[in-house]
Amino acid sequence: MNTLSRWRRLASVCLVSLGATVASADDGMWLLNAPPTAQLQERYGFTPTADWLEHLQKSSVRFNNGGSGSFVSADGLVITNHHVASDVLHKLSSADHDLLEDGFIARTRDAELPCLDLELNVLMSIEDVTDRVNAAVGADLDPAAASAARRAVLAEIEQESLAETGLRSDVESLYQGAQYHLYRYKRYTDVRLVFAPESAAGAFGGDPDNFGYPRYCLDVTFFRVYENDQPAAIEHHLTWNSAGTQEGDLVFVTGHPGSTDRLITMAEMDFSRDVSVPQVLWWIKSREVLLNAYSKTSGEAARQAKDELLYMQNGRKVYDGEISGLLDPALKAMKQAEEERLRAYSAAHPELGAEGAWAEIEAAQAELTDLYARHRLVERWNFNSSLFEKARELYRAPTERAKPNGERLPDYRESSKAQFELSLFSEEPIYPEFELIKVKHHLEFMAMALGSNDPAVVIALGGKAPAERAAELVMGTKVGDVAYRRELYALDAAAMETVEDPMIALVRALDASSRAMQEQVDAIDETKSQAHARIAKVRYALDGDSVSPDATFSLRLGVGTVKGVQEDGAWIEPYTKIGGTYARADLHEQVFPFGLPESWLEARDEVAADTPYNFISTVYSIGGNSGSPVLNRDGEFVGILFDGNIHSLVWAYAYTDTLARSVNVDVRGILEALDSIYDAQELLAEINAK
Structure with a gap:
């Protein structure tokens, strides 16, 4: 919509x-x-x-x-x-x-x-678990340790709930981390x-x-x-x-x-205006051009690309609309006035403990600015490829399974296993020719955005031109075969290191630096989450429960x-x-x-x-x-x-x-x-x- x-x-x-x-x-x-x-x-x-x-x-x-x-x-x-x-x-x-x-x-x-x-999910119950989450995250922990502690307690709560009820159990962060609610869903x-x-x-x-x-x-x-x-x-x-x-x-x-x-701060709004939305728009518009061109090559190509093209067109429109709103002086003035109201109340009520929270978020956003493009292109956008996405899921699975549940990435927790495997082993058709043009495009886009000498770009290209490298990756991998995915999913971490598949090899070469970058982003998010929790106390003192939390699906x-x-x-x-x-x-x-x-x-x-x-x-x-x-x-x-x-x-x-x-x-x-x-x-x- x-x-x-x-x-x-x-x-x-x-x-x-x-x-x-x-x-x-x-x-x-x-x-x-x-x-x-x-x-x-x-x-x-x-x-x-x-x-x-x-x-x-x-x-x-x-x-x-x-x-x-x-x-x-x-x-x-x-x-x-x-x-x-x-x-x-x-x-x-x-x-x-x-x-x-x-x-x-x-x-x-x-x-x-x-x-x-x-x-399909149907919400059966909601439980407030804020106190338990907060108790597990010590005030003396640095952001990285606090992020790990929070991840562990969330995994513990979700797994306990799944074992007790058999229902899908997701902890939702509300009010930018000020509250945590456990949502239990019946799955169909x-x-x-x-x-x-x-x-x-x-x-x-x-x-x-x-x-x-x-x-x-x-x-x-x-x-x-x-x-x-x-x-x-x-x-x-x-x-x-x-x-x-x-x-x-x-x-x-x-x-x-x-x-x-x-409920975001002015620093976060400025980041959206100047960093995140422009970068996402550039990526979306570039993909839209690619999909339009591919669609014109044949009727079958148009059918393969139709759903994704509509998605990109929709994304382009909403982000164009968002940037218009972010550049709107009236919106900025309204948000500025709201923030000044909260900060003034915070200064007058130091017992709420929110002083410095806005400055911490501003510093976190500045740190994220240097990471944003690389994080999206290497970790988040999966090379615009279903094959790469599934290869990464397969490569990480045995390493994550070997960890205690509370230390795993969210998708690999026991409470997420059923949903994860439903997607991983989907019989959805994957079209190699379509995948090839998308991977080629992503390689080219990475080089333009990060520079051809960037370490991730050098690894991704493997010393080849984008078209040649894309063909090697897409036409050489067997990850598109569900039976092959099931074979790989059964391997342990040591065996996974020996798999000779070009897409798995690419994931393997990028994984250590990609994980490290994700940990940096998680630590930044933790800093912001804690600062927002303090700001939420100010907001509640002023407005009570008359403000609803931001949407979280x-x-x-x-x-x-x-x-x-x-x-x-x-x-x-x-x-x-x-x-x-x-x-x-x-x-x-x-x-x-x-x-x-x-x-x-x-x-x-x-x-x-x-x-x-x-x-x-x-x-x-x-x-x-x-x-x-x-x-x-x-x-x-x-x-x-x-x-x-x-x-x-x-x-x-x-x-x-x-x-x-x-x-x-x-x-x-x-x-x-x-x-x-x-x-x-x-x-x-x-x-x-x-």
Whole structure:
């Protein structure tokens, strides 16, 4: 959703948006164990009950590929966005059958397609473990030792919880390290595709319409979770209310927003503006050019690159939007005033122990500046290659397994083993020709960014030109074979050192320096985490619990109203109609990305044109909220969130409801499309909308 933007718009958009912020329940991504009860009652006359919150929590679903969803039947039916499902659809496709292009519908349960390496999580419980984490990290430890102590206690908590409950157990850091909560999830790994529209309908309008409004998208896909080869029996699932909403209605969203930076310091914001965002943008734009060029070489190349190209285009847009916001004087002034308020209170209350915290973060950011590009290019971005990523996972596995659980890297902890192996042994197709051009590009990019004499670049190139080296690595490795990966995974560390595979050899040559660099970054993060914990005491003393923590891809509750927007002197109604899709397609002469699929064209006379299709609300959302259910006061499904408008870009740093809006598919539009266009009577009967 909010990974999409109109990158051509100027920073002045964000400046106008910041004109009014609202201190209310709307202004937050709330923990479900700490909802804004008083604010909801004061503004909307609504108080959520414990049963209401539990029902929404256990009806909500997290997708391991970065999105949200919800259960909508007792037989494990799950709804999410088409663009959340695109990665799954791509992996299930082949040169002969492109599910992204053609769509899919299972008329019977036997026809539902098993998905590759897709894991869905349902949050079962939350436990505050802050005191235990803090007790394990001594105040006299240096940053490296403190980081190791923190890693050890987190691993201990997660493993104890997994052993006790059998549930996936993740400790989430909240308020930049001021709090730690243990989240326990039920995992579903037998997930099957039920329905997906054609991309021409699910992504109608494409790049020109993204991060805009009005919109006309059927951005929905259905899956089903299974247990013991049978549809899972689900107690908590959402009822669909076919009446939908009206303008002004109170609505809620439960989803998993990925990341926000509302509580960062000015030093961290300056780092984002001057270092991290520009470097990531350079990398993304370079990859987008590469993928566009490769896509033009053949139809099959275009199919292979399609999902990744869309991802890069989306990333380019959101980071273009972020840099516009970071350069916005209004945002900077607002953040500066907030920081000065906190620092003044800290100076007046030395007993809170926050003096010096801001200076420590500033020094940490300066240290990170020298590491950032190399850390991303050598450790984080995996040479833009699935083969390199899996080779690194295999090479590190025996070394990490030999360590005590608390000393391992997070992915190798016992509590993460099931998720790690699901990904490592995925049967997803890997295309050598596609991998080759991506590895070549990464080698060239490394040399440009770090210099051709940089030690990591020299090792990566191996004395060869990028094209020759890429061919040696990609065409010479056997890591693409799942059976070979299983063989390597069974080796001990000594045996792994003798493996003669070019991709494994590259990982081996880089690993010591790469690990050392990661340890430096971890120590810097530890310094910042401790400083933020002290700042959080100041914030709490001033504001209490009226501020929600930044997003961490954990379950949150969003609040808002269905509301149109006054933009450029014109009032934009909150709803579009499904008939407007045909009008917009005709206006563009049915040319991509405005060409409708055959199913829509054939059903044109059958579709109830006045049916509400997409709508906007003031609910605070960000990337990761894609697929979040939109709910009414009764907790009933009335839509699904899939995007934000251009003004919502500023939500990464500050909330405003002046112009910013979340964009959703209306329940009535979904039902009408399933009925009149796709004749999905089985789905409609299962949903059983009121």
